Amino acid sequence: MKLILSRPDRLRKNPSIRALIRETRLSVEQIIRPIFVTSKSEKVEIPSMPGQFHFPLDKIEQTIENSLRLGINAVMLFGIPSSKDEWGSDTVNDLGIIQQTTRIIRKSFPDLIIFTDACFCQYTTHGHCGIIDSHGNIDRLKSLSQLQKLSISYADAGSDFISPSCMIDGMVKYIRESLDENGFEDRGILSYSAKFESAFYGPFREAADSSPQRGDRKKYQMDPCNIREAIKEAKLDEDEGADIIMIKPALPYLDVISKVKEKVLSPVAAYQVSGEYSMIKSASNHNWIDGDRSILESLLAIKRAGADIIITYFADDVYRLIDSLKK
Numbered sequence: 001m002k003l004i005l006s007r008p009d010r011l012r013k014n015p016s017i018r019a020l021i022r023e024t025r026l027s028v029e030q031i032i033r034p035i036f037v038t039s040k041s042e043k044v045e046i047p048s049m050p051g052q053f054h055f056p057l058d059k060i061e062q063t064i065e066n067s068l069r070l071g072i073n074a075v076m077l078f079g080i081p082s083s084k085d086e087w088g089s090d091t092v093n094d095l096g097i098i099q100q101t102t103r104i105i106r107k108s109f110p111d112l113i114i115f116t117d118a119c120f121c122q123y124t125t126h127g128h129c130g131i132i133d134s135h136g137n138i139d140r141l142k143s144l145s146q147l148q149k150l151s152i153s154y155a156d157a158g159s160d161f162i163s164p165s166c167m168i169d170g171m172v173k174y175i176r177e178s179l180d181e182n183g184f185e186d187r188g189i190l191s192y193s194a195k196f197e198s199a200f201y202g203p204f205r206e207a208a209d210s211s212p213q214r215g216d217r218k219k220y221q222m223d224p225c226n227i228r229e230a231i232k233e234a235k236l237d238e239d240e241g242a243d244i245i246m247i248k249p250a251l252p253y254l255d256v257i258s259k260v261k262e263k264v265l266s267p268v269a270a271y272q273v274s275g276e277y278s279m280i281k282s283a284s285n286h287n288w289i290d291g292d293r294s295i296l297e298s299l300l301a302i303k304r305a306g307a308d309i310i311i312t313y314f315a316d317d318v319y320r321l322i323d324s325l326k327k
């Protein structure tokens with residue numbers, strides 16, 4: 001009897017056949033570009049994130065125009081405030097850094113999707129993600145009330161999606177209620193549902209000057225060991241009214257992305273965080289790995305795991321990289 005040998009390589013013969021059977025696709029329409037905005041007047045490169053900058057307000061339109069030309073139509077804004085206090089007051093001030101930036105962007109680019117990160121760590125002197133009590137713990141109710149004020153203020157400035165990243169229980173419910181009560185029923189919530197207590201945020205914390213002055217974030221961010229808890233967090237957020245569920249970081253948590261995708265009906269986003277960016281960037285700057293191929297491979301892996309949307313500092317590279325797949 002003649003043995004029939006299976007030959008999967010018939011489907012790898014040339015670029016057209018490979019494209020024909022490709023199971024995972026990247027598209028610039030599903031990429032969100034994170035942008036750091038500062039109240040200082042100079043555009044400054046972030047040392048721990050080569051190729052990423054703090055943008056002053058008067059340079060923000062130009063950088064967004066570059067991204068638009070590359071097909072990017074969504075940004076996530078992070079503010080570096082001019083001053084900090086115990087309560088993160090800049091976040092609830094109509095002249096705060098995010099409010100000013102959002103107004104500028106909304107006016108110039110009416111169709112751009114604006115996500116605004118909603119957290120307090122870079123706005124508070126203690127560096128924690130909420131208002132803290134005398135024991136140094138997050139005061140949940142005070143923080144949630146501050147989060148409601150922040151949300152209304154960001155929405156009023158023109159934010160499309162409030163994106164709470166503080167991991168305070170009830171954050172989605174409280175934000176939804178305050179948006180609805182203040183005439184912002186049309187604004188959405190992207191929730192950082194499963195945000196792990198991760199070393200991969202290191203470069204961001206340097207960039208945003210947001211490290212906790214004392215202690216760590218283990219009492220509110222998730223233990224990297226847990227996946228069932230991540231599903232629980234995602235479901236809770238969905239029940240509380242989140243429109244988009246996010247997992248963060250991305251590459252070390254592909255299993256979480258995949259499982260959460262099975263369990264929720266909302267779109268799932270993944271955040272390829274600063275440490276993931278800087279690892280690829282520094283290794284490729286040394287020619288230890290091929291930068292473009294590594295970026296592409298990492299983004300495809302995140303998609304393959306089930307992410308619909310990816311937040312990535314490589315946003316402006318995606319257009320070019322999709323093109324390179326044709327070869």
Ligand code: PBG
Binds near residue numbers: 129210273274
């Ligand atoms: C704010 C926030 C952080 C990141 C996004 N929002 C930092 C943190 O939780 O310490 C990290 C993003 C990145 O590393 O790229 N809480």
